[in-house]
Every structure is written in C-alpha cells, then in structure tokens.
Amino acid sequence: METKNNKNITTCPYAKKCGGCQYQGIDYAAQLKKKQKEMNKLLKDFGKPEPIIGMKDPLHYRNKVHAVFGRTRKGEIVSGTYEAGTHKIVNIDECMIEDEISQSIIRTIRGLLRSFKIRTYDEDTGYGLLRHVLVRRGFATGQVMAVLVLSSPILPSKNNFVKALRKEHPEITTVVLNVNDKKTSMVLGERDIVLYGKGYIEDILCGCTFRISPQSFYQVNPVQTERLYQTAMDYAELTGKERVIDAYCGIGTIGMVAAKKVREVIGVELNRNAVKDARINAKLNQIKNIAFYEGDAGRFMVSMAEEGEKADVVFMDPPRSGSDEAFLSSVIRLAPKRIVYVSCGPDTLARDLKYLARNGYQVRKMQPVDMFGFTEHCEMVVQLVKKR
Numbered sequence: 334m335e336t337k338n339n340k341n342i343t344t345c346p347y348a349k350k351c352g353g354c355q356y357q358g359i360d361y362a363a364q365l366k367k368k369q370k371e372m373n374k375l376l377k378d379f380g381k382p383e384p385i386i387g388m389k390d391p392l393h394y395r396n397k398v399h400a401v402f403g404r405t406r407k408g409e410i411v412s413g414t415y416e417a418g419t420h421k422i423v424n425i426d427e428c429m430i431e432d433e434i435s436q437s438i439i440r441t442i443r444g445l446l447r448s449f450k451i452r453t454y455d456e457d458t459g460y461g462l463l464r465h466v467l468v469r470r471g472f473a474t475g476q477v478m479a480v481l482v483l484s485s486p487i488l489p490s491k492n493n494f495v496k497a498l499r500k501e502h503p504e505i506t507t508v509v510l511n512v513n514d515k516k517t518s519m520v521l522g523e524r525d526i527v528l529y530g531k532g533y534i535e536d537i538l539c540g541c542t543f544r545i546s547p548q549s550f551y552q553v554n555p556v557q558t559e560r561l562y563q564t565a566m567d568y569a570e571l572t573g574k575e576r577v578i579d580a581y582c583g584i585g586t587i588g589m590v591a592a593k594k595v596r597e598v599i600g601v602e603l604n605r606n607a608v609k610d611a612r613i614n615a616k617l618n619q620i621k622n623i624a625f626y627e628g629d630a631g632r633f634m635v636s637m638a639e640e641g642e643k644a645d646v647v648f649m650d651p652p653r654s655g656s657d658e659a660f661l662s663s664v665i666r667l668a669p670k671r672i673v674y675v676s677c678g679p680d681t682l683a684r685d686l687k688y689l690a691r692n693g694y695q696v697r698k699m700q701p702v703d704m705f706g707f708t709e710h711c712e713m714v715v716q717l718v719k720k721r
C-alpha cells in the first residue's frame with residue numbers, strides 16, 4: 334500500500350467484505366474533491382462551504398481500533414470486523430486507516446488466546462469468553478489502553494495474561510476488563526474492572542491534557558481534531574466576556590479549549606463516564622470557569638430556557654443522528670449571538686440548519702474537515718449568527 338497523500342493507493346484486500354472504507358482505491362486528492370462536491374450539494378441552500386481541510390497523511394489516522402473475536406467453522410480464531418450487513422467475521426491482519434501499534438496489539442492477543450485457553454464468545458450459543466478487544470492510543474502521550482470485552486468478570490490467569498501481553502507490548506499503559514454479559518450488538522457493557530495501570534489514558538489536544546476512560550467518546554483522528562477545534566474557536570469569535578455552552582461535550586474537550594478565552598463555560602453530556610472524565614479534566618488543566626452537567630442536552634437546554642438563562646455562544650457537537658427539536662427550540666429562546674455547530678452527520682446537520690435558519694439564525698461560514706479518509710464521512714463546522 335502506498336503511504337503518500339496523492340499517489341494512487343492500492344485497494345485494501347478486505348475492502349469489499351469489510352465495507353468500512355467506501356472510497357477504497359480512490360486517490361486521496363480525488364476523495365477530497367468528492368467530499369467537497371457532496372458537501373457543496375447538500376448544503377447549497379445555506380451558501381458555499383470553504384475548501385475542505387484534508388489530512389497531511391491519510392493513513393493509520395485512527396487512534397481507536399476495535400476488533401470482534403470469534404471462530405471459523407474449522408475452529409480457527411479470527412478477529413476483525415463483521416462482514417458488511419452480516420454477523421460473519423472478516424479476519425483482519427492489517428488495516429490502512431487504523432493505528433499500527435494498536436493493530437499489532439490485537440494480533441498479539443489473538444495469538445495468546447490458545448495458550449491461555451481463552452475461548453472466543455459465540456453469539457448464537459452464548460458460550461465463550463472474549464467478545465471484543467478495543468485499543469486506544471494517545472498519539473501525543475504514547476499511552477495505550479487495551480480493553481478486553483468479556484462475557485464474564487472472570488478472566489482465568491489474568492495476571493499472567495497481562496504479563497504476557499505487556500512483555501510483547503511494553504507500550505501498553507493500562508488494561509481494562511469490560512464485562513458485557515448481554516445478548517446485544519453494543520460492544521461495551523457497563524462494568525469496567527482495571528487489570529493493570531490506571532484504567533484510562535491521557536492525550537493532549539490544543540495544549541490541554543485529557544483523560545479518556547474506556548466508555549467515553551474521544552475523536553478518532555486527533556491530528557485533524559486540532560484543526561477542527563481551531564476552526565470552531567475562530568467561528569466562535571470569542572472576546573473573553575462570553576458565557577458559553579458546550580453541548581454534547583464528551584470529556585469536555587471543546588469547552589476546555591474555549592475556557593481560556595471566555596468568562597464561563599457550561600458543558601452538558603449524557604454519558605456518565607464522560608462527565609466524570611470532563612470534571613477531572615477541568616481540574617487537571619486548572620480550569621476553574623467551567624462546570625459540567627450530566628443529562629440529555631435537549632432537556633438541559635429546555636430547563637435553561639425556562640429559567641430565563643442566557644448564553645452568548647453555543648457550541649453543539651451532537652452524534653451522527655443530530656440534535657432534536659427540544660434542544661434547537663431552546664437554543665432559540667436562549668438567543669446566543671453565535672452558534673457553532675460541529676457535525677459528523679452532514680444530512681442531520683442540513684436538517685438542523687434548516688430549523689435554525691427558519692428561526693432567526695443565518696449560516697455565515699461552513700468548513701468541511703476530513704477526519705475520516707477513505708470513508709465517505711465528512712466532518713463539518715458551521716457558524717450561525719443571530720439575525721438582527
């Protein structure tokens with residue numbers, strides 16, 4: 334596989350079965366053109382998006398690698414991804430967009446299973462232990478977290494297993510056992526048991542240090558995330574006096590990057606573990622003008638609007654499904670001067686922009702950022718300003 338930006342890149346051998354990279358075999362410059370065209374078309378009612386910010390190196394950018402484990406009919410242990418639209422596992426040795434160190438950790442785990450007599454989980458029968466492995470690496474800190482998702486809290490010979498794993502990969506700084514004993518397509522269960530290290534990793538973005546727990550959301554492409562957040566800060570036009578809301582805040586990244594430039598930040602997030610990380614992150618970075626609330630962003634905004642609260646700037650970064658009417662209608666009541674909408678779902682972004690444009694906001698700037706090379710996905714940052 335070629336590693337440079339604009340050369341033709343040979344197609345990944347798993348491309349068809351995996352289905353994760355829709356732009357396989359397409360030159361990176363041509364991928365960017367396709368995304369630009371797509372964004373221009375989708376968002377044409379609101380103006381013309383800026384030229385897309387592409388990656389310097391579009392390979393191995395993902396800091397999070399997930400592999401599902403199972404067996405073939407012949408009893409061979411396999412790990413990789415589900416074949417598109419099925420529950421058949423495609424055994425993957427190498428992926429061109431995932432972090433290489435994390436991939437090699439997953440291969441090592443696959444190799445260790447037999448000698449430790451660890452059975453992979455069978456979805457149909459419910460027997461077996463190892464369901465998934467998730468590896469996350471802090472690109473700036475080098476810290477690595479391996480999460481073993483098991484159907485039971487008991488991993489036989491766990492200390493020796495961790496020792497054998499760390500012997501091959503001394504770069505691993507923490508190992509967590511996640512218990513998922515439900516018949517579900519969700520990867521992670523609710524309970525985490527720390528087998529080694531601190532149970533989380535840290536990474537650095539835009540000069541702030543962030544603690545990331547197994548269950549918390551963290552952007553998968555940290556190099557482009559810095560450019561994304563920088564654009565979001567520029568679009569917020571902060572002067573130091575603002576009261577800012579960071580909605581759908583995850584571990585508090587956007588709010589904390591903004592905190593140095595504003596009077597006060599309020600963050601809201603649904604995931605309890607992410608809120609816990611966010612609060613610790615504020616302390617870690619000695620940021621005192623920020624507070625985090627756990628809950629649904631829509632409900633939180635409704636209650637703020639009912640209490641007659643105001644905000645100067647609202648950052649919103651919802652999941653791919655976008656925001657909801659409770660949230661959007663309350664934002665309108667809070668009447669911020671600017672809304673900075675960060676989106677990984679351009680279709681739902683277009684839907685939500687339509688609502689905001691009908692209710693007193695004007696789209697001023699739109700910046701596509703490529704966070705997901707080789708896939709059809711595109712991240713967007715949009716600046717909306719309140720009409721006079």
Ligand SMILES: C[S@@+](CC[C@H](N)C(=O)[O-])C[C@H]1O[C@@H](n2cnc3c(N)ncnc32)[C@H](O)[C@@H]1O
Pocket residue numbers: 550551552580581582583584585586587601602603604607628629630631650651652653677
């Ligand atoms: C795309 S992530 C963005 C997180 C963060 N802004 C960042 O850049 O890392 C979306 C976040 O919204 C959270 N979320 C999903 N539904 C939510 C809801 N109804 N209310 C509040 N947060 C929600 C998710 O847990 C996730 O952390």
